[in-house]
Amino acid sequence: xxxxxxxxAFPAIACTVLSFLLLLTACAPRSAAVSGTSFAMGSLxxxxxxxxxxTAATITGAVxxxxxxxxxxxxxxxxxxxxxxxxxxxxxxxxxxxLEMLRDTLSLGDSLGGQMDxxxxxxxxxxxxxxxxxxxxAPDEIETAxxxxxxxxxxxxxxxxxxxxxQQLDFGAVGKGEACDIARTVLDTSFTVxxxxxxxxxxxLYGQKTDGPWSVGVRxxxxxxxxxCAVYTFTPEDGGDFCVVSTSGxxxxxxxxNGKTYHHIIDPATGFPVxxxxxxxxxxxxxxxxxxxLSTALFVNGLNDVSLGxxxxxxxxxxxxxADGGVWVSDGIRDGFRxxxxxxxxxxxxxx
Numbered sequence: 504x505x506x507x508x509x510x511x512a513f514p515a516i517a518c519t520v521l522s523f524l525l526l527l528t529a530c531a532p533r534s535a536a537v538s539g540t541s542f543a544m545g546s547l548x549x550x551x552x553x554x555x556x557x558t559a560a561t562i563t564g565a566v567x568x569x570x571x572x573x574x575x576x577x578x579x580x581x582x583x584x585x586x587x588x589x590x591x592x593x594x595x596x597x598x599x600x601x602l603e604m605l606r607d608t609l610s611l612g613d614s615l616g617g618q619m620d621x622x623x624x625x626x627x628x629x630x631x632x633x634x635x636x637x638x639x640x641a642p643d644e645i646e647t648a649x650x651x652x653x654x655x656x657x658x659x660x661x662x663x664x665x666x667x668x669x670q671q672l673d674f675g676a677v678g679k680g681e682a683c684d685i686a687r688t689v690l691d692t693s694f695t696v697x698x699x700x701x702x703x704x705x706x707x708l709y710g711q712k713t714d715g716p717w718s719v720g721v722r723x724x725x726x727x728x729x730x731x732c733a734v735y736t737f738t739p740e741d742g743g744d745f746c747v748v749s750t751s752g753x754x755x756x757x758x759x760x761n762g763k764t765y766h767h768i769i770d771p772a773t774g775f776p777v778x779x780x781x782x783x784x785x786x787x788x789x790x791x792x793x794x795x796x797l798s799t800a801l802f803v804n805g806l807n808d809v810s811l812g813x814x815x816x817x818x819x820x821x822x823x824x825x826a827d828g829g830v831w832v833s834d835g836i837r838d839g840f841r842x843x844x845x846x847x848x849x850x851x852x853x854x855x
Contacts, residue, residue: 535553535712535713535714536551536552536553536559536699537551537552537553537554537555537556537559537560537563538550538551538552539552539559539560539563539567541563541567541570541571543567543570543571543573543574543682543702544570544573544574544578544678544679544682544702544703545633545703546679546702546703546704547701547703548567548570548682548700548701548702548703549699549700549701550562550563550566550567550686550698550699550700550701551698551699552696552697552698552699553696553697553698553710553712554694554696554697558694558696562689562690562693562694562696562698565689565693566685566686566689566700569685569688569689570682570685570686570702573600573678573681573682573685574678576598576600576601577601577604577674577678579624579628579671579672579673579674580633585597585598585601586601586672586674589664589665589666589672590624590666590670590671590672592666592668593665594663594664594665595663595664595665596662596663596664597662597663597664599662602662602664604674604677604681605621605664605672606659607792608621608674608677608792608796609621609622609654609657611677611792611793611796612654612796613654615796615797615800615804615813616800616804616809617771618771618799618800618803618804619676619677619796619797619799619800619803620652620771621672621673621674621676621677622651622652622653622654622656622657622670622671622672623652623673623769623771623774624670624671624672624673625648625651625652625669625670625671626645626648626649626652626769626774627673627675627767627769628648628671628673629644629645629648629774630765630767630769632756632757632758632767633756637756637758637765638760639760639761639765640774645773645774645775646774647669648669648774649774650669651667651668651669651670651671652670652771653667656670657670676795676796676799677792677795677796678795679702679703679704679705679749679791679795680705680747680749680790680791680792680793680794680795680796681791681792681795682700682702682705682791683700683702683705683706683707683747683791683794683795684747684790684791684792686698686700686702686707686709687707687709687745687747687791690709690710690745695710696710697709697710697711697712698710699717704749704750705747705748705749705791705794705795706719706747706748706749707745707746707747707791708737708745708746708747708748709744709745710739710744710745711739711744716736716737716738716739716839717736717737718734718735718736718737719734719735719736719737719748720733720734720735720843721733721734721735721750721783721785721822721824722750722752722754722783723844723847724752724753724754724782724783724824725754725782725847731843732824732842732843732844732847732848733822733830733840733841733842733843733844733848734840734841734843735748735785735787735822735836735839735840735841736839736840736841737787737839738839743789745789746787746788746789746794746819747787747788747789747790747791747794747795748785748786748787748794749785749786749787749788749791749794749795749797749798750783750784750785750786750798751768751783751784751798751799751801751802752782752783752784752802753766753768753776753777753779753781753782753783753802754766754782754783755767768799768802768803770803771803777802777803779802779803779805780825780826780827781802781805781806781823781824781825781826782824782825782826783802783823783824784798784801784802784821784822784823784824785798785821785822785824786798786801786814786818786821787818787819787820787821787835787836788817788818788819789819790817793817793818794818797813797814797817797818797821798821800813801813801814801821801823806823806831806853807855808855811833811853814833814835818833818835819835819836820832820833820834820835820836820837820840821833821835821836822836822840824848825851828847828848828849829848829849829850829851830842830848830849830850830851831850831851831852831853832850
């Protein structure tokens with residue numbers, strides 16, 4: 504596990520597939536927090552802030568405003584967003600925040616061997632997982648769309664950006680983590696009160712509560728939306744009194760056609776949903792963008808030596824859940840990870 508960084512060592516984060524994590528109310532009593540909700544990035548955003556009502560309203564208002572602004576810049580479906588304009592084939596002068604996010608995310612994807620690739624938008628849009636009518640694209644459609652992927656096809660001229668013909672960007676693998684980074688930046692900048700922000704299930708745990716450490720439930724991949732199979736308890740370390748927890752699972756967005764079920768996590772090499780023995784991966788990091796991206800990349804890449812290197816480089820730790828109920832948890836979060844359903848799930852060791 505990497506040593507916990509000091510908060511001041513982090514640069515301010517630019518205010519820029521649904522993970523299912525359930526904040527355990529038994530460990531974070533509602534009576535001790537002021538709650539708020541909003542909606543952006545196609546997701547419900549919830550806040551529980553441990554302070555007086557006036558301060559909580561100020562914090563949540565600032566966070567919700569910044570996340571809405573992020574959504575307005577990077578949404579692929581909002582017609583007036585910068586990314587939607589790029590996806591239409593326009594040359595766009597990007598705002599500093601969007602340009603930084605684009606460059607940083609492309610660099611991260613390259614470091615992850617392309618297993619998290621925001622240039623795969625032409626492929627993901629074919630499947631329509633975010634629409635009311637998902638479908639299985641024809642092989643020739645996928646082949647054509649796959650040919651557009653690649654950061655090397657994007658033209659940068661200062662802050663002016665142009666995509667290759669037919670190329671599209673999709674920030675779905677990092678957007679919710681970025682939103683949690685925004686919440687952390689707001690808290691770091693003006694407030695230091697304990698708080699929880701959940702963006703579509705990607706969760707920021709911030710500060711230290713007086714009634715004990717934070718606990719998050721990891722969804723049971725075979726159960727309902729409110730069922731969890733494990734609990735991760737985050738104990739703040741020296742300077743590292745926050746984290747972001749993200750999960751990618753094959754149960755999140757799926758449809759069945761001709762007797763076969765397809766999920767939304769696309770293999771960048773094939774353009775089809777990843778075929779794996781995994782059903783979910785949970786990633787815990789001090790940076791939301793990393794947590795969100797790594798939960799996807801680790802799901803695509805599987806449990807192997809390369810993935811272990813990524814965990815050591817970017818994460819506090821990760822948990823892999825397999826279809827047979829096997830659960831592998833890295834050392835960084837193992838002490839805080841507890842199975843709740845030992846009839847269906849069991850810990851396993853990694854065997855190269």
